[in-house]
Amino acid sequence: MENFSYTLVIPLILFFTFVFTGLFGGKFKPVISGIICTVSVFISAALSYFAAYQYFFIYGKADGAYRLINVFSFHWLRFNDNLSIDLGILLDPISVMMLIVITTVSLMVHIYSLGYMKGDIGFSRYYAFLSLFTFSMLGLVLSVNIFMTYMFWELVGLSSYLLIGHYYEKPAAVSASKKAFIVTRFADLGFLIGILLLSAFAGTFDFNKLTDPNGGAILQSASATFLGLSAITWALILIFMGCAGKSAMFPLHIWLPDAMEGPTPVSALIHAATMVVAGVYLVARLFPLYVFTSPQALEVVAYVGAFTSLFAAIIACTQTDIKRVLAFSTISQIGYMMVALGVSGYGAEEGLGFMASMFHLFTHAMFKALLFLCAGSIIHAIHTNEISEMGNLRKYMPVTHITFLIACLAIAGVPPLSGFFSKDEILVAAVEKNFVIFLVQYIVAGITAFYMFRLYFMVFWSRDTKYEHDPHESPKVMLFSLVFLAVAAALAGFIPFSEFVTSNGVPFASHIHLSVALPTVALALAGILTAYFLYKKESGSPDKITNSLGIIYRSAYRKFYIDEVYLFVTKKIIFNLISIPVAWFDRNVVDNAMNGIAFTTNYISEKIKVMQSGQLQQYAFVMIAGMILIFLLTLYLIIV
């Protein structure tokens, strides 16, 4: 029989690399830590590919369906007979697929960073944290237990925090990392409460039991209701809140654009390819639960995803920071994945959306990582993020140019690049289920093409910018990654994804739906053309348009003031209206109440000192009076 126990090495090797480089990274030359980490990621990636091969082609199938394989698990923290936090490894199509995504992108980023981060004083720290992140992300996808997911969920948040704050002397980076952590932490609160609710009703944390369509968890649920929705719906919505936080869904998306303060390879790895799709992954992981117990929750997922994708796409058109454009594009694309899950059903063909979502996750990881790495390459060359300061870069950086173009075409959904296939499946799934959502996604596809090519033209064409010193193409290690990913982004669409990853594990064959594909491609081309005319050559027309749009443009540029709202809530309400009053209350009311006891005692003491007047006769009087009082007291007692 199959033996997958080597998969244990996939995450653990990275953990040990983290510990090793973290503790001793300062002891030897920085590049050595980089190489150690890269090698271990390579080992991890190789094992992942091997595992994927074994799973998908040899051992994974049983009775024509891919099944869950519990490689191993042990009780890490036992609460009672049913509830325990287990650590272990679970293999199923999506987790194996994620293994590929994570290790591939991570490996590319590791290699890329050897060039990109060269000379950085925090080089070995950077690599240690990259290992930590990859470890946590792998742990997350391999979880056997929802609480294990939560643990690694937090850990990826931590590594994201650490990596965003890599340039910790830059106040912007510090506050961005803080913001990312706190916003996702807030979302995780929802996740946690969701888990608690879920465990209270389903009585288990175990994915095997939770997601078994015939299992007790699903059958037992939906008994209690609260505010009109069943408890399980609440639980799933709350868990989705956690996903929304991690995956930067509206309104919890605000941390992602700021997270671009981190080194660009980090953005590629964490904030484009892997961590931000953890939310999608989790919804997919709990998908049977969503489908069978709570269609409402699934609707929430779909609508939030749709709105976010539109919202972020609009903002992306207005941003002038190359990484922020990509960040909003990421948010928008994740919205796609959420929509796909939200409109999906359970089963082989019925689960088209599920498949499409995972497919898009896969392709998106490739081309978005590529985009970010290209952006990194550009920033590496000219040391700025502002696209207004770029232009005509195709002359200086040919490889970057070509790979960037491939990625743009892929994301815009131009066939035969990968994005076309996955996006098409999503739209097909949507049109079958909910036309409004389909329409939104359809429009977003056009906008996506527009803003990506706006970016492309402004950076690589446009005006002939004078640079302080001529930009140069990036070193070979970086280009290697770019090319590798470009190939992946171009070809990934040809993978027959529905043969491997489906909601219930049963493979099916998917095809292109021309009725949906053709209009979409047409719209994408329209978007590209618009961008071409507006931005190919430097002209005044974009400014005219923005001026005519006026307040709409300004508010989109300011990201619809969501940040300001948050700032208001945190600074004005939490800080000024809760915390400061609480602190004041504590110091002045509670504390003074305690001091007041002491004060009163002293006060009484001061007031009664006249009793001790020094006058002998007064003493005698008190004595006699006291005696009489005692007598009266006893008399009273005797009478009563």
Next chain:
Amino acid sequence: MDLIYLILIPVITVISIVLSENRKQSRVIAAVGTGLQLLFSVYLVVLYLTERGAGNLEEMLFSHKYLWFSSLNIYFSTGVDGISVSLILLTSVILFTGVLASWDVEYLYKEFFISLIVLATGVFGFFISLDLFTMFLFYELAVIPMYLLIGIWGSGKKEYSAMKLTLMLMGASAVLLVGLLGIYSYSSPTGATPLTFNIIEISKIHIPIEAQRYFFPMVFVGFGVLGALFPFHTWSPDGHASAPTAVSMLHAGVLMKMGGYGCLRVAMFLLPDAANEMAWIFIILTSISIVYGAFGAIVQKDLKYINAYSSVSHCGLVLFAVLMINKIAMNGAVLQMISHGLMTALFFALIGMIYGRTHTRDIREMGGLMKIMPFLAVCYMIAGFASLGLPGLSGFVAEMTIFIGAFQNADLFHRGLTILACSSIVITAVYILRVVAALLLGPANRNFPGTKNDAVWNEKAVTFILILAIVGMGLAPFWLSDMILNSLNPIVQKLALLK
């Protein structure tokens, strides 16, 4: 195996310190004595586990009884279960690191170490006592040295803080004493047996509920004050802020745990009816503690105040969990005690070290310490992450156990407040990251007086031991958790039978 060594070792250490001739000698003696104590505690844990592994199902292991006052039926009776064993281990770890952290004490060094160890003796005695009398005795013994330690070696408005702390804790012990005496006076319902202070014996009888209704609040509040129960927590911020490093460590790390332990072992165990009946009142108070402490911490500017308020919040969680009356939550309570003890000790140790270099604790005056003293800064970050409940560190284990346990109670009241308590993890993140950002990150602000060197060996040892414990507990909580879970059986059974 006689637990009395846990008392004897510190006592001998104290005597040796008295006889020592100079500063070097006394601190070495202190370190050796507390180190021995630590080894002994580890040995105790090992023995305990082997004994349990061998199938010993007695409620208390290694129990001994020495007759003390026969007419009052007072024994010096000792014994440990998983809960006390783990807390003893915690205490000895923190004591040892506390001594190391005070390596450079110069002013009245002998007295300092003596007071410190006397304090710890009180704590050890408290945890091994099975008799309410000795328990109370050790409780007070642990509180009083605090006055001197803060008053003499403290900083800031130390006299005020020391007095406030001592009086509030002694006031609490006053309330507690009445409760304990109440339990004693009802400890022989039939009159056939003499009245007793022995916890195990009392747990086997049933105190009338009318009496419990009076004594439960007294005992709970009495211990609760030590566990920073709202609104009786105000001794804690001032006390922590003024105390010297090692004292803050022991105080927040260990002393406050006596409150939680007492609530669990005495209030809940011996007065179960009233505990079931009146828990809701205290659940509300502790919920307030949790959120209130966290919010209070957000705006503080003094590092120690931040931690003090954070302790209010975290210790509130302990009592909150204790009141949830189920095994998981109570397990979480004990885990939280240990976890909070370790990380808060680490925090205070680091604050002390940073203060020793910067001569300020105001976060506005510092910044970019990561650049200036990277070792301390990294350790501080780890402490912070432990505090905000990051997986892999101890805080996560404890908090999650509490939340899961608390959520097992299937009514809206408990669950609603559990959700409220959960929200503290977000607020905790806010203030921890605020401190981390302001203190460690950002451009280096070198405009503080004092030296700018990084940690020296004893400081490294302190942080290393504590972080090791935190990580150890965070990575492998199972053995600790199982040890505690089994020991909770009698308590939970007694409470649940009456529910």
Next chain:
Amino acid sequence: MTLDQILLMRHELLLIITAVIVVVIELFTERDNKSVIIPSVVFLFLLVTLAGFLPIDTGKLFGGSYQTSDMIILMKNSLNIGVLIVLIQSAGWLKHSFGNFDNAGGYYFIVIASLIGMQYMISAGDFLIFYIGLELATIPIAALAASEKMKRKSSEAGIKLILSAALSSGILLFGISILYATNGSLFFSSISADNLNSNLQVLAFIFIFTGVAFKISIVPFHLWTADVYEGAPINISSYLSSISKASAIFILVILLFTVFRSLLPVWNTVLYFTAIITMTIGNLFAIRQKNLKRFLAFSSIAQAGFVPLGIIGGTQLGVASVIYFLLIYIFSNLGAFGVVSAISNATGKENMDDYDGLYKTNPRLSLVMMLSLFSLAGIPPVAGFFGKFFLFTAAAVQGYYVLVFIAVVNATISLYYYLLIVKAMFINKNESPIETIVNDNYTRAGLFICVLGILFIGFAGVIFEFIESVSKGIS
């Protein structure tokens, strides 16, 4: 009457002999050789104290006018120990105050005479002996209180003590006369044989209670205390606050448990309220005091307020805890007074501010002071904790939870002001602290005995067991 019977009074007889010897020594020492009196008297008294512990018969004398029991012997022994400490501690004062020990003989004679009065008082079997003992215990002390002829305060203390004492004994006597009127007997045994229940008897009880409560300084009969303690020489104050108070409590216990046994409900109530008010008033006044003698006066009032917790309910356990408490109290209080006296003799400073930074210069004195104060406050592991705890236990077992609660709260308040002194000694900074004092051996010995008592009486369960066993007879 045989010799054996006479020897029942061994304690008193030995004391009388000692007193006579003291006079003889005083007469036959040269004027510039008076210092020899101190060691000889202390040695003599040490012998007397030790002799008190020898086994002895119990029984009655003079037709029941005089009685002893194991408990009474224990009480006497405790008083002896206390007086021994006082005598030792007085050496410094005698030297300092009267130059060359001029009045040492007289002083010792008077103190011993007063002790004889107390012992007779405790051993009294009828009201006559009781009254004589009481007066014999008080009047000489008034003379001593006024003995510092150069100080106005001393005379004031004397006159306040003698006049209030006279008034209180007048009241006491009036009470006795009423009791005599209702009963016709002055013997305790025959009075207690009657069932006291008439209102007149209650009235008599209250008069008598007032007289004794005055000696214990139970509020509201306490007002003389602070002034007298402050004005009188320190050793007299410590004698008054420890020995005199303890003896009065002993006799109160005996009276309540034997003579007024049948009025138990009445005196329970009376004690209940007076206990509360005594503790509270004592504490409230003590908080503000700056003069240490005055401070200790109020502290001793507050301490006396705890005693009724043991008496109330009238149980054997209670009596045992009262005796135990007092035994510890004597040591603790004498320890505190001993330090104050050592410092006062050397420097004349008696104010709390003067003690700032004392630990720096006089660590041993400070430590003794701290231990004594902790013991008074009832902090473990020193003996005071055990004393208080057992008192509270005795009351709690009887169901007086509210009273216990108030008492414990008061104990906390008392901790506050005891800590003020600790703070002064250990924490407060002082530019010019009291210089290092070289104590003579007497002071050292006196303090050493106190410290021994404070440290070990609590731990020694046997002592409490012994007290508990001898107090069986009373209830």
Next chain:
Amino acid sequence: MPEGIGIQHFLILSTLMFFIGVYGFLTRKNLITILLSVELILNSVNINFVAINKYLYPENLGGHFFAMFVIAIAATEVAVAIAIIISLYRKLKMIDVENVNEMKY
């Protein structure tokens, strides 16, 4: 035994004396007078004892003895008190009780 005079007369007399004594103690300013008031109280007690013994319990002499002792002790008390008053007078040059208040509060 005089005709028409019963125990109640003595008791009334003694009670009056007692309270007059108390009153005097509380109101007189001169220390000597206060001392006299104390004597009044003690003598009222003596009357009590003697009268009660004589009228109610003539079979034994307890009351009489008691009275004797009280007289004797009162004398010593007065002796000491006077001595202290004299010592006080030497310092204050007066014996007004209101001036004996150096120590208070």
